[in-house]
Amino acid sequence: MDQENIQLSTKLKPGFPGLASFFLCLLVSVTATSGQLDDEFSSGLDALDNDRLKTAREIFHGILSDSPGLHRARLELARAYYMSLDYKQARAQAQHVLDDPNTPASVRTTVLAFVAQIDEDEKNRAVKHSWTPSIYLGLMHDTNVNVGPENQLLLPLGGLLNESAVERDDNAFVITPGISHTYNPGKRFELGEHSGYFLWQSQASYYHRAYFDEDDFNLGVLHAGTGPVWVVPRHWRAGIGISFDQIWLGGSPLALFSGINPNVTWQLNDNTEFSLNGLLSSRDYNESSNKPLEGNYRSLGASLGHYMNDKKFAVRVGGKLFDFDARGERFSHDGWEVFLGGVMQAWTNGSLFARAGYQTFDFDGQEPDFGFSREDDEHRYTVGFQHAFKAGTLNDWTLSGNFVRTDNESNVSIFDYDRDQYSLGLSRNF
Numbered sequence: 267m268d269q270e271n272i273q274l275s276t277k278l279k280p281g282f283p284g285l286a287s288f289f290l291c292l293l294v295s296v297t298a299t300s301g302q303l304d305d306e307f308s309s310g311l312d313a314l315d316n317d318r319l320k321t322a323r324e325i326f327h328g329i330l331s332d333s334p335g336l337h338r339a340r341l342e343l344a345r346a347y348y349m350s351l352d353y354k355q356a357r358a359q360a361q362h363v364l365d366d367p368n369t370p371a372s373v374r375t376t377v378l379a380f381v382a383q384i385d386e387d388e389k390n391r392a393v394k395h396s397w398t399p400s401i402y403l404g405l406m407h408d409t410n411v412n413v414g415p416e417n418q419l420l421l422p423l424g425g426l427l428n429e430s431a432v433e434r435d436d437n438a439f440v441i442t443p444g445i446s447h448t449y450n451p452g453k454r455f456e457l458g459e460h461s462g463y464f465l466w467q468s469q470a471s472y473y474h475r476a477y478f479d480e481d482d483f484n485l486g487v488l489h490a491g492t493g494p495v496w497v498v499p500r501h502w503r504a505g506i507g508i509s510f511d512q513i514w515l516g517g518s519p520l521a522l523f524s525g526i527n528p529n530v531t532w533q534l535n536d537n538t539e540f541s542l543n544g545l546l547s548s549r550d551y552n553e554s555s556n557k558p559l560e561g562n563y564r565s566l567g568a569s570l571g572h573y574m575n576d577k578k579f580a581v582r583v584g585g586k587l588f589d590f591d592a593r594g595e596r597f598s599h600d601g602w603e604v605f606l607g608g609v610m611q612a613w614t615n616g617s618l619f620a621r622a623g624y625q626t627f628d629f630d631g632q633e634p635d636f637g638f639s640r641e642d643d644e645h646r647y648t649v650g651f652q653h654a655f656k657a658g659t660l661n662d663w664t665l666s667g668n669f670v671r672t673d674n675e676s677n678v679s680i681f682d683y684d685r686d687q688y689s690l691g692l693s694r695n696f
Contacts, residue, residue, distance in 0.1 A: 307339060314346055317500060318459045322346045337363045341377070348380075350461040351454050351499070353388040357381060391463070394450055400471075402442040404666075404691020409435045411480045413674075413683050433683070436477045440691065444471030455496075462498035467505070486514035493527075504530040521551045525563075537573040541584075542566075558594025565589070567603075578611040595631030596640070602626060616653040619668075622646075633678050642681060645673040663694045 310325035326343035329336060344359035360381050363369055369377075410433045446469040453464050473487040491509035507527040513520045525547030533539045547563040569584025585604040592598045607621035622645075629640040650668030655661055667690040676682045 319346050319350045320459045353384050357384050396448040398446045399696040400444045402691055402693040404440045404689055406438040406440055407688040410685040411436045411483050436480045438475050438477045440475050442473045460498050465495045467495050468492035482516040484516055488512040502532045519552045524548050539571050541569045559597050561592035563590045581608045598630040599627045618651050621648040636678055640678045642676045647671045663692050665692055
């Protein structure tokens with residue numbers, strides 16, 4: 267719950283490597299049977315290389331209607347269909363070249379490799395249901411257990427903090443079982459020059475943090491989320507997630523958070539992407555004493571991610587605006603956040619990451635016994651590592667560790683605190 271995801275999202279793109287270079291070499295092999303490239307063919311190549319796939323298909327279809335034996339155009343048409351995720355048409359165009367007895371042996375071998383790649387990608391896309399169970403097991407040391415698990419979730423609750431509160435440290439065991447599911451109906455869609463596909467993704471997990479001594483602060487979060495995702499490879503992906511989080515504190519039900527999270531990411535080039543994400547969440551608490559904390563939370567965020575050094579290093583910078591409208595005026599607040607994060611491949615199967623974030627909170631109502639409204643500034647710093655084991659007893663497990671430093675400065679003294687958390691654990695997907 268305290269950890270932040272700072273890594274860039276995985277890019278979605280066709281699986282056949284070096285496809286343009288492959289066909290460029292192939293064109294040299296078939297030049298003798300097709301003659302010189304004319305202006306129309308050059309226009310088709312330009313459209314294909316600039317990812318204007320619909321235009322490229324139209325141009326190559328036009329060339330083939332006049333010269334059906336021009337394999338150069340047919341192979342480029344096959345590439346255009348492949349990049350458009352239309353594997354049936356891509357295979358048909360490639361097979362047409364293979365069926366010609368005059369196709370040179372060297373060309374035939376390369377086209378067969380292309381057809382094999384089409385078959386593999388089509389088989390992967392044909393999987394309707396994909397289930398991925400996972401587990402995380404770890405240990406944590408917390409230097410300030412009694413401030414609660416997260417600033418705006420528990421700090422306002424009576425009894426957790428007071429002027430004479432003493433910071434208490436403790437160790438904890440953490441376990442997070444989970445499962446994710448992807449439903450692929452196998453449906454493509456056309457949007458302008460490009461093609462995309464539709465998925466439905468769902469996930470469920472249970473986070474449990476059990477302190478060795480401070481049982482009153484044991485934390486449990488049961489999460490469930492689901493929603494549609496649209497993907498146009500090499501261009502953009504978008505989704506709308508619906509989520510529910512049931513939270514327990516000290517073994518007793520604390521609150522239910524439910525929300526909707528629209529998001530979209532544009533891939534600006536091979537190394538850069540820009541994301542927008544929103545959140546509308548309703549917070550409902552179980553105990554009557556906590557009812558003033560109930561309300562609606564809204565946020566809108568943006569981030570920019572960039573890969574460098576042949577994707578061995580990545581940075582992400584971003585921020586968000588947020589607003590919480592609570593029943594109790596003193597708990598209503600608005601504010602903003604900025605962050606900067608990075609991840610680097612530090613060794614074989616290992617990476618290092620770091621993140622620095624700043625949030626500011628401006629509360630509406632006055633604090634009892636203080637006579638003025640609360641204003642908080644939170645600084646949070648994270649550093650950590652991951653290492654994936656590829657052999658031995660821990661094969662397929664990932665060892666991860668991190669250190670999180672939180673410094674919350676407030677004009678209301680009882681909400682002014684520091685907190686350090688150290689975590690080390692093993693995780694695996696099955």
